[in-house]
Amino acid sequence: MATGNTADNKKKKINEKDAGKAAYEAKVQELVQQELKKRERRRRLLIGVCAVFGAACLLYVGFYGYEDYRTRKTYEDMAAIKESVQNTPYFEEENEPEAPTINYTNQEKDAPEVLEEYKKLYNSNKKLIGWLKIDDTNIDYPVMQTNNNEYYLDHNVNQEKDRNGALFLDKDCDVVNRSTNLIIYGHHMKSGRMFGNLDDYKSEKYYKKHPTIQFDTIYEKGTYEIMYVFRSKVYSEGEVVFKYYQFIDCYSEQEFESNMTEMAALSLYDTGVTAEYGDKLLTLSTCDSTVDDGRFVVVAKKVD
Numbered sequence: 015m016a017t018g019n020t021a022d023n024k025k026k027k028i029n030e031k032d033a034g035k036a037a038y039e040a041k042v043q044e045l046v047q048q049e050l051k052k053r054e055r056r057r058r059l060l061i062g063v064c065a066v067f068g069a070a071c072l073l074y075v076g077f078y079g080y081e082d083y084r085t086r087k088t089y090e091d092m093a094a095i096k097e098s099v100q101n102t103p104y105f106e107e108e109n110e111p112e113a114p115t116i117n118y119t120n121q122e123k124d125a126p127e128v129l130e131e132y133k134k135l136y137n138s139n140k141k142l143i144g145w146l147k148i149d150d151t152n153i154d155y156p157v158m159q160t161n162n163n164e165y166y167l168d169h170n171v172n173q174e175k176d177r178n179g180a181l182f183l184d185k186d187c188d189v190v191n192r193s194t195n196l197i198i199y200g201h202h203m204k205s206g207r208m209f210g211n212l213d214d215y216k217s218e219k220y221y222k223k224h225p226t227i228q229f230d231t232i233y234e235k236g237t238y239e240i241m242y243v244f245r246s247k248v249y250s251e252g253e254v255v256f257k258y259y260q261f262i263d264c265y266s267e268q269e270f271e272s273n274m275t276e277m278a279a280l281s282l283y284d285t286g287v288t289a290e291y292g293d294k295l296l297t298l299s300t301c302d303s304t305v306d307d308g309r310f311v312v313v314a315k316k317v318d
């Protein structure tokens with residue numbers, strides 16, 4: 015009997031051991047399945063996040079692609095209008111095209127006559143103040159002006175929100191009672207638009223290939239020779255230092271010469287071009303990333 019009990023006990027222990035092993039394996043399998051489900055949920059979540067991110071990227075690229083296209087098309091259309099007027103003879107005879115007329119406001123009645131090639135553009139957009147062009151570069155844009163220096167940082171010439179902004183003349187500059195120095199601002203866009211390539215002038219070799227700037231106000235044509243190319247920054251109000259962006263009107267020879275000396279000292283190279291009191295200047299200004307609030311500046315004088 016003892017032997018039988020011993021055998022039964024052994025079988026019982028074996029069965030309990032097998033049952034425990036089976037339970038353990040089942041638990042392990044359950045944990046494995048739970049982990050697999052967690053991984054699957056994480057995988058699906060990751061796919062979902064990636065899909066949303068990818069869609070957002072596509073929308074971003076699509077939006078800015080459209081914005082760039084719209085910007086390019088706008089300026090191409092404006093340039094085409096300007097060029098078409100330049101190349102079209104105007105006659106007063108019957109059945110011949112008539113010169114465009116200006117719808118003057120009261121404030122504009124004392125201004126000079128608008129140049130023929132800008133009349134159509136000016137009639138459709140009274141914020142137009144001129145056109146800037148540097149041969150063999152991408153810089154070939156209308157220049158706007160309004161009563162502040164912020165609006166055209168994020169609006170295009172059609173008053174639409176646009177990260178490219180537009181080229182604009184400093185609000186304090188006067189093209190009728192001509193300021194000593196006309197300052198034009200534009201974004202340094204990575205795409206090269208606006209003043210994205212203006213800092214190519216850091217190379218003297220580049221300057222020698224592009225020594226002149228054409229800037230027409232809507233009233234007067236103008237050719238400018240580049241004098242100075244330099245880096246600067248926007249300083250705090252209390253800093254006593256030369257601030258090129260405050261040099262707009264000059265009322266004495268001493269003041270003029272002082273500004274010329276400051277810019278010559280900053281210039282990256284000597285162009286050999288100088289100015290005298292009474293000369294009319296043009297300054298192009300864009301952002302420069304080499305310092306905080308940095309600016310890259312090109313200064314030229316009117317020669318024609």
